[in-house]
Amino acid sequence: xxxxxxxxxxxxxxxxxxFVVSVILVLLSALPVYVPGYGQIAVDVGLVTVFYxxxxxxxxxxxxxxxxxxxxxxxxxxxxxxxxxxxxxLANWAIVSQRTFFQGKAFGVIWWSFSxxxxxxxxxxxxxxxxxxxxxxxxxxxxxxxxxxIGAFPxxxxxxxRVQHAVLRPxxxxx
Amino acid sequence: MRALLNRFALLFLxxxxxxxxxLGKAETVAVERVRSGVxxxxxxxxxxxxxxxxxxSTGVDRIENFFSVYQENERxxxxxxxxxxxxxxxxxxxxxxxxxxxxxxxxxxxxxxFSAARVIGDSGGVFVRxxxxxxxxxxxxxxxxxxxxxxxxxxxxxxxxxxSARVLLxxxxxxxxxxxxxxxxxxxxLSGDNSAQPKLAFLPPNARLNLGDRIVTSGHGGVFPAGLxxxxxxxxxxxVIRVSPFAEFDLLEYVRIxxxxxxEVAGQIVPSTARPSRMK
Numbered sequence: 001x002x003x004x005x006x007x008x009x010x011x012x013x014x015x016x017x018x019f020v021v022s023v024i025l026v027l028l029s030a031l032p033v034y035v036p037g038y039g040q041i042a043v044d045v046g047l048v049t050v051f052y053x054x055x056x057x058x059x060x061x062x063x064x065x066x067x068x069x070x071x072x073x074x075x076x077x078x079x080x081x082x083x084x085x086x087x088x089x090l091a092n093w094a095i096v097s098q099r100t101f102f103q104g105k106a107f108g109v110i111w112w113s114f115s116x117x118x119x120x121x122x123x124x125x126x127x128x129x130x131x132x133x134x135x136x137x138x139x140x141x142x143x144x145x146x147x148x149x150i151g152a153f154p155x156x157x158x159x160x161x162r163v164q165h166a167v168l169r170p171x172x173x174x175x
Numbered sequence: 176m177r178a179l180l181n182r183f184a185l186l187f188l189x190x191x192x193x194x195x196x197x198l199g200k201a202e203t204v205a206v207e208r209v210r211s212g213v214x215x216x217x218x219x220x221x222x223x224x225x226x227x228x229x230x231x232s233t234g235v236d237r238i239e240n241f242f243s244v245y246q247e248n249e250r251x252x253x254x255x256x257x258x259x260x261x262x263x264x265x266x267x268x269x270x271x272x273x274x275x276x277x278x279x280x281x282x283x284x285x286x287x288x289f290s291a292a293r294v295i296g297d298s299g300g301v302f303v304r305x306x307x308x309x310x311x312x313x314x315x316x317x318x319x320x321x322x323x324x325x326x327x328x329x330x331x332x333x334x335x336x337x338x339s340a341r342v343l344l345x346x347x348x349x350x351x352x353x354x355x356x357x358x359x360x361x362x363x364x365l366s367g368d369n370s371a372q373p374k375l376a377f378l379p380p381n382a383r384l385n386l387g388d389r390i391v392t393s394g395h396g397g398v399f400p401a402g403l404x405x406x407x408x409x410x411x412x413x414x415v416i417r418v419s420p421f422a423e424f425d426l427l428e429y430v431r432i433x434x435x436x437x438x439e440v441a442g443q444i445v446p447s448t449a450r451p452s453r454m455k
Contacts, residue, residue, distance in 0.1 A: 027217065031225045032297035032306070034232035036425040039297040040304070063181075067188045071195070075213050078307070078333075078341050079300035081206060082196030089188055122301075129302045132200050133348055137369055141301045 017167040018060045021160070022049035022069050030076040041144040043152045046073045047121055050088045051114050052160045054095035055102045057168065066092035083128060087121050107154075115150045122146035211336030214307065218339035221295040222309045229428055287400060288435035290314045294427045295339070304330075304347035304369060306427060311336045315434040319398055322430050327404040327421030328352070328392060329430055340432075344424055345405065346373050354405055354418075355393035359383045362393055365405060365418060372409055372417040384408055390418050400436040 022045075029045040046069050053061035070085030094117070095102070102110060122142040130136055198206050240247070275281075292314075296307025310316055312335050322329045322342045330350065333343040343350055350367035354375070361382045363375040375390075388408045394401025409419035 027221070028224070030296050030307075031221060031228060032294055032427075033228060034426055034428075039425065040301060042297070063185055063188055067192065070192075072213075075210050076217070076296065076307075077300040077303070078296075078305040079303050080196060081199035081210065082192045082194075083302075085195065086189065086192035089185075089192060093185055125302070128196075132196065135348070135368075137302070137348060141369070145301050 014167050014170070015060055017163065018049075018053045018057055019065050019069070021163050022046070022053070022061075022065075023072060025049060025156075026069065026073050027076060030073075040141050041148055043156075044118070044121070044145055044149045045156070046070060046084055046088055047091060047118060047149060048114075048153055048156045049160065050092050051095060051117060052157055054092050055099070055110065056161075056164060058096045058099060060168075061092070063089055063092055063096075080129060080132065083125055086128070087125055090124075091117055091121060107157075110157075111150075111153055114153050118146045118149050118153075119143075207334055211311070211334045211339070211341075214334075214339045214341070215311065215336035218295060218307070218309055218336070221307065222293065225293075225295045232428075287433055287437065288315070290316055290432045290434050291429060292316075292340075292432060293429055302348070302369065304344040304350075304367065304424070305333065306342050306344065306424075306430075308340050308342055308430060308432075309338065310432065311338050311340045313337050316340050316432050317434070321392070321399045321403060321433045323403060323433065324422045324427060324430050326423060327406065328399075329422045329424070329427065331399070332432065342430070345420060345422075346371060346424065351376075352399065352405070353393045353395040354390050355401075356384055356408075357389040357391050358385075359388070362395070365390065372419050375408075375416040375418060378416070384411075384416060386411065400433060 025045045026049075029042055032039070033042075050061070050066050050069065054066075066088040067085050070083075070088035071081070073079070073084040073088075074081045102113070122145060123139070126137075126139045126142045195206070290310060292308035292310035294306045295309045308322075316332055316335050318332050318335050320332045320335075322331060328345060330342045330344040330347070331352075332340050334341045344367070345352055345365060346367045346369065348367055348369045350365070350373070352365040353362070354365045355362050359382070361379065361384055363382070364377045365373050366376040367373040375384075378384075386408055390405045390408065392399045392401055392403040392405060404421055406418040406420040406422075408416060410417045
């Protein structure tokens with residue numbers, strides 16, 4: 001009896017892993033690093049994780065999770081609250097709806113698609129911030145961030161793949 | 176049926192995101208409470224995690240410094256000689272000042288109260304310039320308090336939780352600070368635009384300002400103490416005057432928060448978009 005209860009607990013913990021790992025990564029990305037200028041163009045960790053899980057495990061990363069992760073990011077980095085929530089939500093929706101396209105595609109194609117998503121996300125958030133502040137601000141930082149995030153994608157995807165294999169594989173077999 | 180429900184849920188979430196954004200923009204108290212409440216909860220974790228990073232950064236600095244010890248020493252010698260001259264001048268002035276005060280029966284002003292805090296969160300956003308600190312209302316920090324580093328004004332407290340607070344830097348898009356030039360006493364509003372060098376707005380016509388002029392807080396409105404060093408005028412371009420701040424925002428590790436100062440207007444709530452409405 002106890003054994004099955006524990007097993008069930010273990011299973012749910014593993015199913016929560018994609019979200020929990022994303023939450024921790026976003027927290028780490030908000031820490032000060034003392035590199036001049038980096039804070040403003042720091043890698044958009046939330047976008048990478050949302051993209052990754054939307055392609056590989058959308059069943060474990062629903063729209064609500066993307067929304068919650070975005071709010072979490074907004075609260076930690078002090079950005080306009082709701083901005084990342086909206087962007088991540090839309091990114092999640094866009095990728096999940098194109099899921100059949102991504103199935104079995106090479107990593108190059110996925111990286112390229114991510115670049116597109118990151119660029120659109122940067123432009124969209126720039127437009128929203130400009131509109132809400134009713135001023136034109138420089139989009140350079142947003143584009144820099146997108147470039148940096150695109151560059152960091154392979155490394156983060158590798159890490160997330162490790163997490164996926166280590167944590168989710170065991171339960172995929174015993175379903 | 177399920178697809179319809181899913182679509183409805185998505186629409187609902189999108190609308191909520193927009194609603195939250197508008198509420199956040201209007202600085203609704205509830206949104207702010209939730210925000211500072213959540214940050215309060217994770218502040219101890221961020222505090223712990225940011226320490227090793229700071230240690231590594233200090234270590235790298237030390238190694239860098241090691242190679243410039245000789246030049247640094249020369250520079251400090253010269254500075255020391257200069258400062259000694261200033262010290263004797265200051266001592267003479269202090270003595271003179273106290274004599275005058277005695278003659279006038281001058282009542283000394285109450286001193287300012289400070290509170291110190293560590294920076295535990297970077298401004299990780301593209302569109303915001305702010306940092307998170309590990310002290311809040313529990314140590315007397317309130318919304319609107321001025322925040323300074325060793326070099327000069329850093330910003331002001333935008334949200335204060337119990338154990339944490341968010342500091343809006345003077346470079347942020349929403350930062351407006353009444354300032355004055357130290358020499359000509361020209362008043363202006365230092366207005367951030369997310370660039371490294373905020374600009375001076377609402378200058379009087381024919382204002383006399385020169386490159387390199389020191390800019391300090393004017394204390395108008397009673398929100399900030401007067402005379403806090405802010406920066407120097409670094410460029411005049413097409414009538415846009417920009418100020419290079421003294422504070423090094425990228426290397427902030429500790430800051431001081433001015434919780435009380437003589438002449439403070441008590442209980443004043445400072446809107447973050449404090450645009451001077453009376454100026455026309």
